[in-house]
Amino acid sequence: MYLEHYGLSEPPFRITPHTDFFFAGANRGATLEALLYAISHDEGIVKISGEVGSGKTMLCRVLMERLPASVVVIYLANPSLSREDILYALADELGIPPLDNCRPATVMRALQEKLVALYAEGKQVVVLIDEAHAMPVETLEEIRLLSNLESNRHKLLQLVLFGQPELDATLSRPDMRQLRERITHNFRLEPLVQTDIAEYLDFRMRAAGYRGPSVFTPEAIGRIARVSAGLTRRINILADKALLASFANGSHQVGSREIEAAIRDAEFSELPKSSRRPRASHALSWASGGAVVVLFALAVWQYLFRPTEPSVTPQTNATSPDPSQMRLPATPVESGIPGEAVSTTPLLDKLLEESRPWLQSVASDRWFIQLFTAIDANDPTQVESFLANIRNAGLEMGQVRVYRLTSGDKPRYGILYGDYVSRQEAVNVLNTLPSEVKRYRPYPRQALRLKLEGKTMNKD
Known part of the structure; x- marks a missing residue:
């Protein structure tokens, strides 16, 4: 109206x-990045909790969109399934022929065979369970058993639980200790x-x-x-x-x-007493559980942007190292002209400058591939290292674009690739990227979403 x-x-x-209205502020964006990292690189159960209406389902839907094409996503929205029904539901989602009236052990064996086949195809299966707080205790126990499905070296099923604080209360029970021990990552959406x-x-x-x-x-x-x-x-x-x-x-x-x-x-x-007032500050939210998001963001940053140079071989004479093998810190180098210094990020500087015209003129309905978004990128030399990595992987640098967003006084850098008329075209190109680039978990994105994301773009 x-x-x-x-x-x-x-x-x-x-x-x-x-999902077009996903708000990345208030640690939501950092939580999403941490979730993507946890799902892609870990083998435990992940839990996300939050009060009614805190944005859990929105986060779940955005997560589904951001996961790469190699991930088979199963979304279970009905939490009241019995322990047998959840097995049948998973079998149906994976396309296993009907197993009506079969014993649970038979269904579990069929599930494992299907998961092994998908793993052999390079697929990862992720089960997202919404409203997990409403699950019967027996079904939660079945979740624990499902987490045991594995090959010789890897888990075959990644489980992610979304639930209200009642889920935390259930998991704190003594008889839930075994399942609680399987949860390797806990995230909480604060008000x-x-x-x-x-x-x-x-x-x-x-x-x-x-x-x-x-x-x-x-x-x-x-x-x-x-x-x-x-x-x-x-x-x-x-x-x-x-x-x-x-x-x-x-x-x-x-x-x-x-x-x-x-x-x-x-x-x-009326809200429960614990939810009547929002957190007093971000510091308080980190202390109550949000700190794991910050730690994960730091871990992602350090993992993805680790230096590409070979490590220095230890010297036999520790007191007299060979100067030719010493690595200098990433500081500006004197140019020979008083008062001037040579930039330590020439590739980043060049791409930032070259990307401005495209970023200002690109139509909102165009698509590109988001290679990576740096979280709190206070050190641009780390972005330079990332760009060097993808260049060494053979990526066409003429299709690479870089933008800089500022949130408060904290800069973030984003790395984009390509310019496509549709999401499918972007996905097709994404599937052909070198494996060294795919490990950074790129995903297709529309230009409209980028324009709405940042307040300040490519401004120094």
Whole structure:
């Protein structure tokens, strides 16, 4: 109803998970990157927990889109399956012929044979279980048994559990100790704080086509923060109703009056005490579990951007090392001209400059391949190392583009490849990339999503 009033192309605050509206702020983007890394490089069970309406299903859907084509994704949305039913559900999803009236052991054996065949084809099978907190205890025990399916050297099935805090309570029971020990990574989606909510509202509006100044006043944002408890579903409901109230009043701004009308109409139920107030700061959220995201981001960065030069051979005489074998730190080199220094990132600097015209002119409906996004890239020499790696792998550097985003005072670099008319064309090219490049888990992406992502692009 209010779309034309605000110049919107679609509703900005739908409560259904629309992946084009995935908000990467408030550690959501870092959590997604950590999840991708955990699934691709680990062999344990992964758990993501969060309060009702915190964005778990949205994260799950975006994760499904970002996983590479070599991953077979099974999404289970029905948590009330019995332990036998979950076996039949997995067999059906994997295309195993009907096994009605077979014993669970027979179904498990058929599953293992199918998983071994897929593994031989270079496929990885990932099971995403939504609403896992509602699973019967017996079914959770079956999850533990499924995690035992393995070849001689690798797990055949990666399991990811999405659930409310009740899942944590269930897993804390003594009889759940064996399953709890199999969970190698725990992530928690924390509520948004007020500054996050301001960014979130602005992001969703602009993702829906809005091009004007901020619609929500600081007073309105503060009121939303208090009433929503930082939960994205409640934020969406309040923002949608407030926009409608503003439209009815003939205004283009949402203030306290519109928010109060939205609050009265929403009639939210009482939250558990632990969820009534959003986290006081990002530091607190890290202390309560978000720190694992930061550690994972650091691990991804160090793993992917490790130096390509051979390590230095230890010297027999530790007190007198050979100067020719010493590695110097990555600092600017004197150019011979007083006051000037030679850049230590010439390839990065060159690509940043050459990429600007394309980034400014590319049509929103074009597609490309996102090779990698650096998290908190304070050291550009690490990006230089990554670019050298993909160049050495034989990638056509004329198709490589680099952008720089700034969030606050923290820069991030993104590496793109190609320019395609459709997602399928991008996928086709992605499948032909060298294996050395594929290990960085590239994925197809539309230019529109990149334009909406950053506030500042390629600015030094």
